[in-house]
Amino acid sequence: MTVPPRVSIGVPVYNGERYLAETLRSLTALSGPAIEIVISDNGSTDTTEEICRSAAAVDERIQYHRSAVNRGAAWNYNRVLALARAPLFKWAAADDLCETDFVARCVDVLDAGGPATVLAYPQTTLIDETSAVVGTLDDADLDLRARRPSDRLGQLLRHRVEWHPVFGVIRTEVLRRTPGIGAYPSADISLLAELSLYGQFHQVPERLFLRRYHDERSIVAGPSFRQQAAWYDPHVRNRLVLPQARLTRELLAGVGRVPLPATERARSARMVLQRWAFPHWRHIGGEFKLAARDLVAR
Structure with missing residues (x-):
């Protein structure tokens, strides 16, 4: 160019x-x-x-x-x-x-x-x-x-x-x-x-x-969480997927990576918990129940 x-x-x-x-x-x-x-x-x-x-x-x-x-x-x-x-x-x-x-x-x-x-x-x-x-x-x-x-x-x-x-x-x-x-x-x-x-x-x-x-x-061609995970990374095709739990963890990890003052970092982490984790707590809890069943089955 x-x-x-x-x-x-x-x-x-x-x-x-x-x-x-x-x-x-x-x-x-x-x-x-x-x-x-x-x-x-x-x-x-x-x-x-x-x-x-x-x-x-x-x-x-x-x-x-x-x-x-x-x-x-x-x-x-x-x-x-x-x-x-x-x-x-x-x-x-x-x-x-x-x-x-x-x-x-x-x-x-x-x-x-x-x-x-x-x-x-x-x-x-x-x-x-x-x-x-x-x-x-x-x-x-x-x-x-x-x-x-x-x-x-x-x-x-x-x-x-x-x-x-x-x-x-x-x-x-x-x-x-x-x-x-x-x-x-x-x-x-x-x-x-x-x-x-x-x-x-x-x-x-x-x-x-x-x-x-x-x-x-x-999201239409692969509606299940495992299919969506495999779209992002084919190597996880047969692994257990906990989408909401994983996303909550990644949101908190992002707060930890950005250089913020300590008080602002703590407030940002609280926002993740209040605005994301708490509203999705039923989904997160359900994912852990499925994970437990999967471990028992294995």
């Missing part, structure tokens, strides 16, 4: 032929600052490779990397982050779309907010298999502008629907302080929680993200 990218867009994909070409057209049409598009193909067995190589041949901003085997979604999401060169980063799922001004508006917000703002994300429109609009999503409660880190975390943990800010534009340097996407279900929640302790989230008041709902989404 002749111009250094301001934003790296990471596209992790596995067998994404159904929507991938449309997604890449959406990304290459983005306005605003210079971008690079980093694709990581996680051992696809369909025509994903051909689609990616054809796109890269006509657009120098596209880099295509391929793994010989499927190492799981967590590995693939973190691989595109590791390959990114720009100071700002965005994940793009291989089935979603972006309006032309998505990146430009998010970068404007990050520039205006300065270092205190670590993430910017737009409002969401929901689309179906044919890209027809089927609804909208209200996630304005994830516009986290409180000065106090624990207040931002507490506000985030009240949210219960979708966690689309993970597909916003994020400061790369801050994102790399975290473990990235963990190899367990709902890892996007713990990642956003940790990012919220580093700085503010600002929502762009325009519907620029087109989130596709279809029957091949991972």
